[in-house]
Amino acid sequence: MYADVALTDPPLAAVTYFQVTALSSSGTRTHENMVPPVPLLAVRGSHGTSLLHGPPQCEQHSAIFRVGASKCVTFSRDGTLFSCCDGNKVSVVKSSDGSIVSSLERPKTILLELSPMNNVLVTWQPYSKTKDNPQGEANLQLWQIQSGQLIKALYQKKVDSWCPCWSDDETLCVRSVNNELHFYENNDFNTIANKLHMQKVSDFALSPGVQPSKVAVYVPGSKGAPSFVRLYQYPALGGPTAALANKSFFKADRVVMQWNKKATAVLVTASTEVDKTGASYYGEQTLHYLGVNGETALVQLAKNGPIYDVVWSPNSAEFCVVYGFMPAKATVFNLKCDPVFDFGTGPRNAAYYSPQGNILVLAGFGNLRGQMEVWDVKKYKQVSKPQAPDSTHFSWCPDGEHVVTATCSPRLRVSNGYKIWHYTGSVLQKWDVEGSSELWEVRWQPFPDGTFPERPIKYQAVPSELGTTQPPPTQAYRPPALRHLPATPSTKLHEEEPPQNLRPGVSGEKNLSKSALKNQKKREAKKAAKQESKPEPPSEPSPVSSSQSEPSSGDPEMDKKIKNLKKKLKAIEELKEQQASGKELQKNQLEKIQKEVQLLKELEELQIEH
Known part of the structure; x- marks a missing residue:
């Protein structure tokens, strides 16, 4: 999650380069080198743009590369190249020493990107047209990085x-x-190798990793x-x-599609602009799972309310969802969309896995x-x-041991600056902008x-001159006239839920407080008593008319699902009766009929459980 590009930056200074200290290990990517590389931190603001030494040194005044205020910056995927635009030129430099590779x-x-193998530089500028040029200039350019030659100029009016x-x-x-997907092979942009056109393709996501490539549309x-969202494997793009x-699903004005790292599954967060029930300011969200093996599911969330964040674990086998009206819940699910661990409730709206996947920050x-x-x-x-x-940005350092938080403009125009932390809570470096200067981005x-x-994970805070920022225990406000009297137990506005391990074979009792464990045992005893008094369920469940009386299981949520x-x-x-009478069914109606066996199985499992 990076800071947004500020489109109203102040006038930009001329580009100046100088090398202060060359990192011997920066740019080295081989495992033979026993000394780990030192990650760089790109800092962009009204004061200029710099590539600074990251942890563990965190040297503020020693820069690999420095330039005037920039409109945009980006790294190559492997980190060996860095590109920026200062309002005059687009420059591509080596991250190791700041030497210029290309200048355009x-x-x-205002937007830059480098292709995965560092062969192509992509530049984008706002589309505009004049009387002399009513068609406008092709505003999306693809450049060969080493030679600086233009490969292809294209029209791309929207920034999305x-x-x-x-x-x-x-x-x-x-x-x-134009609602089509154009596929190019081996960076030949003069020939469209393949097309995908069906109705109106609004969005797509290409899978990561090795061939064969897959695309979600x-x-x-x-x-x-x-x-609907469909997964295809290139080049087989021929219809459903x-x-x-x-x-397929209703209530979706837009979606966010996320592949896991191994390209075996996609998570789709579907959102509506407005919640017609009036329950949420954020509209309505649902989370769907699609596997390349054909399995699909609606991820069942245990609390009503918005979905704030969805992130895959780097191991591609789990994902974390932050959801529900505040205080929000956070739950880890496996590939069967079963909950694995529930972090309880708290003041949270984001989740971040470390690059190695062993640490999660809520x-x-x-x-x-x-x-x-x-x-x-x-x-x-x-x-x-x-x-x-007041943080507007959070990101993990590639070493998996440090993070950076920042307060950036234009989201917040005061108290701009950044902090570099160790995950144990120690602040290793703090930098605040001076005067009226602004910080726009850190990367x-x-x-x-x-x-x-x-x-190995440490549980004790690492030494730091700046210390830690563990929040002090909060106390409820008491009027001065009552402060000399003994404190009385306060009533909480929201009942906080403790963390709970939901993995099969794990009771999770060690994660619960005594009071929570006592309440859990009461609920289990009550549930067992109801189970004993309930008649045996039928061996083969069949659809029941809504006019028949429905036996209650004692669990309102479960009754609702049944x-x-x-x-x-x-x-x-x-639908089957209509089909038998000779009526031609639509495609989505046929898909519903195919789900009958799955629904019968789910109903049988629910009735056996309760």
């Missing part, structure tokens, strides 16, 4: 999905053009038809029969107070609980996977 006269550029997407080996590149619903997986930024919870994922044990108020230099090995399943099964029965 593109003064209006502005950049083409490459496979990791650059054998495939995808671009969205989203088509919004219209005229009562549902929206060629799809690896298909998931945080509350924006309109929350910046509380961070650092968790050991393997033991599900909390490591630290630092606080970074870590990336590294290839495996550069930094996973290290009722919804029976409602769906009844609708399927009606």
Whole structure:
């Protein structure tokens, strides 16, 4: 999550380069070098743009590269190259010593990207047209990095999905053009190798990793038809029969699609602009799972409210969701969409896995107070609980041991600056801008996977001159007239839920407080008593008419799920009757009929459980 590019930057100074100290290990990516590389931190603001030494040195005044105020910056995927635009030129330099690789006269550029293998530089500037040129200038340019030659100039009016997407080996590149997907092979942009066109493709996501490449496409619903996401494997793009997986759903004005690292599954967060029930300011969100093996599911969340964040673990086998009205819940799910661990409730709206996947940070930024919870994922044990108020940015250092938090403009124009932390809560470096200057962006230099090995997790704060920022215990306000009297137990506005291990075979009792454990045992005893008094469920559940009386299980949520399943099964029965009478069914109706066996199985499991 990077800071937004500020489009109203002040006049930019001329570019000046100088090398202060060359990092001997920066730029070295081989495992033969026993000394780990030192990650760089790119800092962009009204004061200029610099590449600074990162942890453990955290040297503020020793820069690899420095330039005047920049409109935009980016690193290559392997971190060996750094590019920026100062309002006069677009420059590409080596991260190791700041030496210039390429320089282009593109003064209006506000967005930059480098292809995965460092062969192509992409520049984008706002589209404009004049009387002399009513068609306008092609505002998306692809450049050969080493030679600086223009490969292709294209039109891209909207900033959304502005950049083409490459496979990791650059054998495939995808671009969205007028509700079509255009596929290019081996960086030949003069020939469209393949196209995907169906209704109106609104968004897409290309899979990471090695070939064969897969692409997830989203088509919004219209005229009562549902929206849907389909997965295809290139080059088999021939309609729904060629799809690896298909998931349709209603209530979706937009979606966010996220592949896991191994490209075996996609998470789709579907959102509406407005919640028609009036329950949420954020609209409505649902989370869907699609696997390349054809499996799909709606991820069941245990609390109503917005979905704030969804992140894959780097191991590609789990994902974390932060959701629900405040205080929000956070839950880790496996690939079956079953909950593995519930972190309880707290003031949080974001989640961040470390690059190695062994640490998870839950945080509350924006309109929350910046509380961070650092968790050991393997033991599900909390490591630290630092606080970074007014932060607008958080990102992990590639070494998996340090993070940076920053307060950036234009989100917040006061108290701009950044802090570098150790995950145990120690502040290693703090830098605040001076006077009326602004900080616009901070960004870590990336590294290839495996550069930094996973290290044992520490639970004691590492030494630091700046100390830690563990929040002090809070006390309820008491009027002066009552402060001499004994304190009385306070009533909380929200009942906080403790963490709970939900893995099969693990009771999770060691994660619960005494009071929570006592309440849990009471609930289990009550549930067991109801189970004993309930008659045996039928061996083969069948759809039940809504006019029949529904036996209650004592669990309102479970009754609701059973009722919804029976409602769906009844609708399927009606569709089958229509099909038997010779009526031609629509595609989504046929898909509903195919789900009958799955729904019957779910209903049987619920009735056996309760």
